[in-house]
Amino acid sequence: MPREQGRKLVVSNKKARHDYAILDTYEAGMVLTGTEVKSLRAGRASLTDAFAHLDNHEMWLHGMHIPEYVNGTWTNHTPRRTRKLLLNRREIDKITGRLNESGTTLIPLSVYFSNGYAKVEIGLARGKKTWDKRQDLAKRDADREITRAIARRRKGITD
Structure with a gap:
């Protein structure tokens, strides 16, 4: 089966661009389970109240809601679990330096599939x-x- 090409948007956080001034954006991969990917492919997710957090040189996504997969069994995932984001060490160091400025935060702007891989676009933002x-x-x-x-x-x- 050939891998899908291009970019397929799953969900975007329209409220974020209204409430925050986006200073910089980064693309990160996500560590997901199989039922989470299937639920995302069905176009079901919500970024309301979601945020990214740096902890011990690792980036985590909190509060993103991916509903349980309808056809899932006992292996189904928890809808609001904390998910690890995959970034280069250089990017994490750069973000860490920028987060030390007062009033900056990391918010997810959109979730999409890029060449078959689930990605999240996170923005370094300052509240308006x-x-x-x-x-x-x-x-x-x-x-x-x-x-x-x-x-x-x-x-x-x-x-």
């Missing part, structure tokens, strides 16, 4: 204040209005 969120919304609205004006001008419609 309320005014930052309002500023981003105002900027997005202004950009949207600019693109509409350009489209109207191209079509020859004037106000």
Whole structure:
């Protein structure tokens, strides 16, 4: 059976980009059981309240919910178990240095399959204040209005 090619998104954390300013992103593999992989392939997972944590030079993912596999037997997994993330030593050292800055945290941004392997994209993030969120919304609205004006001008419609 040939290995699947490309990238297949399973779940993304849309709220993270709203609540946090993403400083840097990293791609990490995950240590999963067979029923977890089957459940992910069915598109079932949730990143709500999930976070990554460094412990003794190892990275762990806490709070990610992968529901039990429907056709699983007594070998089924625990839905919210802590999962180990696979990163290079150099990347872990770099993240450790950046985490020592105040206000930074690691949050999962998305889970996907890349060339058949389950991967998680984690982001080094700093929490946004309320005014930052309002500023981003105002900027997005202004950009949207600019693109509409350009489209109207191209079509020859004037106000």
